Amino acid sequence: MAPAVSIEKLQKRFGLVEAVKDVSLQVEPGEIFGLLGPNGAGKTTTLRCLCTLATPDSGKIEISGISVLDEPKLARQKLGYVAQEVALDKVLTGRELLQLQAAIYHLPRGSVKAQIEQAIDLLGLQEWADQKTGSYSGGLKKRLDLAAGLLHRPDVLVLDEPTVGLDIESRLIVWGFLRQLRDSGTTILVTSHYLEEVDALADRVAIIDRGVVIASGTPSELKDRVGGDRVTLRIREFTPPEEAERAKALLQDLPFVQNVIINSAQGNSLNLVVAAQSEALSAIQQTLKAAGLPTFGISQSRPSLDDVYLAATGQTLMDAEMAASSQRDLKAERKQNMR
Amino acid sequence: MSQTITPSSGNLNGSQAPSPAIAPSATFSLAEFSQETLALTRRLFIQLQRRPSTLVAGIIQPVMWLVLFGALFQNMPQGLFGGSQNYGQFLAAGVIVFTAFSGALNAGLPVMFDREFGFLNRLLVAPLASRFSIVLASAIFIATLSLVQTSVIIAMSAFLGAGLPHLLGLGLVIAIVLVLVLGVTALSLGLAFALPGHIELIAVIFVSSLPLLFASTALAPLTFMPNWLKIVASLNPLSYAIEPIRYIYTHPHWLLGSVIMETPFGAVTLGLSLLILVGFSTIALLSIRPLLRRSFT
Numbered sequence: 001m002a003p004a005v006s007i008e009k010l011q012k013r014f015g016l017v018e019a020v021k022d023v024s025l026q027v028e029p030g031e032i033f034g035l036l037g038p039n040g041a042g043k044t045t046t047l048r049c050l051c052t053l054a055t056p057d058s059g060k061i062e063i064s065g066i067s068v069l070d071e072p073k074l075a076r077q078k079l080g081y082v083a084q085e086v087a088l089d090k091v092l093t094g095r096e097l098l099q100l101q102a103a104i105y106h107l108p109r110g111s112v113k114a115q116i117e118q119a120i121d122l123l124g125l126q127e128w129a130d131q132k133t134g135s136y137s138g139g140l141k142k143r144l145d146l147a148a149g150l151l152h153r154p155d156v157l158v159l160d161e162p163t164v165g166l167d168i169e170s171r172l173i174v175w176g177f178l179r180q181l182r183d184s185g186t187t188i189l190v191t192s193h194y195l196e197e198v199d200a201l202a203d204r205v206a207i208i209d210r211g212v213v214i215a216s217g218t219p220s221e222l223k224d225r226v227g228g229d230r231v232t233l234r235i236r237e238f239t240p241p242e243e244a245e246r247a248k249a250l251l252q253d254l255p256f257v258q259n260v261i262i263n264s265a266q267g268n269s270l271n272l273v274v275a276a277q278s279e280a281l282s283a284i285q286q287t288l289k290a291a292g293l294p295t296f297g298i299s300q301s302r303p304s305l306d307d308v309y310l311a312a313t314g315q316t317l318m319d320a321e322m323a324a325s326s327q328r329d330l331k332a333e334r335k336q337n338m339r
Numbered sequence: 340m341s342q343t344i345t346p347s348s349g350n351l352n353g354s355q356a357p358s359p360a361i362a363p364s365a366t367f368s369l370a371e372f373s374q375e376t377l378a379l380t381r382r383l384f385i386q387l388q389r390r391p392s393t394l395v396a397g398i399i400q401p402v403m404w405l406v407l408f409g410a411l412f413q414n415m416p417q418g419l420f421g422g423s424q425n426y427g428q429f430l431a432a433g434v435i436v437f438t439a440f441s442g443a444l445n446a447g448l449p450v451m452f453d454r455e456f457g458f459l460n461r462l463l464v465a466p467l468a469s470r471f472s473i474v475l476a477s478a479i480f481i482a483t484l485s486l487v488q489t490s491v492i493i494a495m496s497a498f499l500g501a502g503l504p505h506l507l508g509l510g511l512v513i514a515i516v517l518v519l520v521l522g523v524t525a526l527s528l529g530l531a532f533a534l535p536g537h538i539e540l541i542a543v544i545f546v547s548s549l550p551l552l553f554a555s556t557a558l559a560p561l562t563f564m565p566n567w568l569k570i571v572a573s574l575n576p577l578s579y580a581i582e583p584i585r586y587i588y589t590h591p592h593w594l595l596g597s598v599i600m601e602t603p604f605g606a607v608t609l610g611l612s613l614l615i616l617v618g619f620s621t622i623a624l625l626s627i628r629p630l631l632r633r634s635f636t
Contacts, residue, residue: 051464052463052464053460053463053464073466074466076464076465076466077466079464081460081464083457083460085457087456087457087458087460087461088458089382089386089458091385091386091389091390092382092385092386096382096385099378100378100379100381100382101461101465102378103374103375103377103378103379104375104378104379104461104462104465104466104467105465105466106368106371106374106375106466106468109374132389148461
């Protein structure tokens with residue numbers, strides 16, 4: 001069976017900026033695939049090429065074995081695209097927007113009404129369906145946009161940062177909805193720069209950085225590959241630097257401790273990488289106690305996807321985001337997005 | 340946002356069998372084309388119904404033209420402008436054409452805003468039978484508005500003493516307006532796809548509309564113009580819409596072979612004028628095709 005989405009060696013540049021340098025990924029039918037990366041990493045450009053909104057400079061894109069470049073119309077029928085920015089016509093009601101959506105996907109007139117009702121029910125829009133979208137809240141707009149993207153029952157639903165700017169409740173609603181959709185057989189490709197989102201939702205993940213896929217696999221595979229557990233230690237609520245340095249020197253010598261970093265942004269807390277599943281916490285506390293240092297707080301956790309990103313790129317997602325956003329050619333991108 | 344979404348399980352996509360709703364087809368289907376064109380047109384009319392100010396302004400403006408501009412030259416010597424009995428009669432044709440023209444010239448603006456807000460992407464990711472449906476929907480919409488405006492102008496001109504052409508003449512006036520609107524709408528949409536943003540589009544509309552008015556026979560006949568302007572006005576497609584309408588207004592017994600205008604390049608008959616107009620619109624429509632295809636279709 002052909003993969004639901006297959007992208008091979010995708011390249012796309014805007015002017016002097018290489019938005020996508022080398023992206024290859026395969027999304028299997030019926031899974032949620034997360035594309036994780038900082039803003040400006042090339043996620044949206046990848047999706048725009050997939051959804052026939054941008055022409056790649058090189059590379060191959062297939063939807064269930066159909067070449068997007070050769071058969072754009074067939075590909076469009078199989079795809080549902082929910083863009084990052086919700087673009088609704090504020091003068092239309094939700095139902096009118098769905099009617100327009102149904103017509104541009106050529107749904108047969110006989111079943112349109114039922115299908116629209118179903119979409120409205122699915123996303124809990126009954127109360128608002130006949131109000132103008134201009135009066136909707138951000139969460140409502142996103143739900144209507146989702147309903148529109150799903151109306152023609154696409155094989156592959158493509159969502160670009162579906163929960164950016166949403167309140168936590170709306171975010172949970174969207175997550176739950178995407179899981180249900182996956183469980184009923186729809187393939188979902190979702191981009192995000194939220195670690196928790198990808199971690200919570202995605203069956204498999206590709207991490208993308210500066211236009212290149214740097215890691216891919218299931219979230220737990222990726223974490224296992226980084227290895228070790230993470231320990232966050234606070235000696236005091238706000239630890240004096242010299243005390244943190246002293247603790248660092250002590251802890252570095254413990255056999256199971258692989259690395260210690262002082263996080264000055266978090267009141268000089270200590271971030272340790274320790275051997276996986278080790279009984280690290282009690283040993284650390286005893287070592288501190290013996291040296292006359294208190295423990296304000298200590299916790300052990302498995303590595304997060306941020307640690308995966310950190311290990312692959314040498315910087316955290318947040319740092320990368322700041323760096324990338326200063327390098328983007330926003331004008332060229334805007335121009336491209338306006339097609 | 341407080342209620343939860345509880346889809347009755349299994350009715351999401353059923354078994355996810357390829358939905359029969361969409362027969363996979365890459366070939367052009369007229370049924371699909373008319374379905375999407377109708378829906379896009381309907382959207383424009385819903386917008387108009389809920390925000391009618393453009394239509395109201397679009398009717399007040401030409402009436403102002405007729406009343407104020409007509410009054411300005413009311414005392415001009417009779418016969419100065421050819422066969423017209425008064426300037427109001429002369430002006431009617433100009434106002435009809437210029438009103439239709441400016442409406443069509445603005446047709447690109449909503450499309451430009453759709454582009455800027457990302458709404459156009461919604462249409463471009465959809466399997467449209469042809470992106471020409473976007474153009475056709477705008478053209479149908481603008482043409483309907485123009486017909487409403489034209490009717491008001493004709494009625495108002497009749498009230499102001501310009502008289503009324505016969506039924507066949509009226510039919511031809513409407514046909515001329517429709518052909519012009521189609522061509523200019525196409526050009527405007529072409530600009531909406533080609534220019535970077537609405538600021539640039541408004542600038543183009545701004546610098547092109549009044550010069551095209553003055554360099555046409557809308558306000559004064561060719562015979563009244565210096566030679567260089569005669570040449571410009573004879574190259575201006577608007578003249579080829581204005582002169583036939585004006586001739587129909589002043590000559591109840593018009594024929595397709597009647598000479599309606601003496602351009603520096605030769606005499607132009609009513610029939611030739613119509614032919615030139617149709618040619619202009621056809622070229623305009625054809626010339627925007629590559630723009631619609633810009634990202635691949």
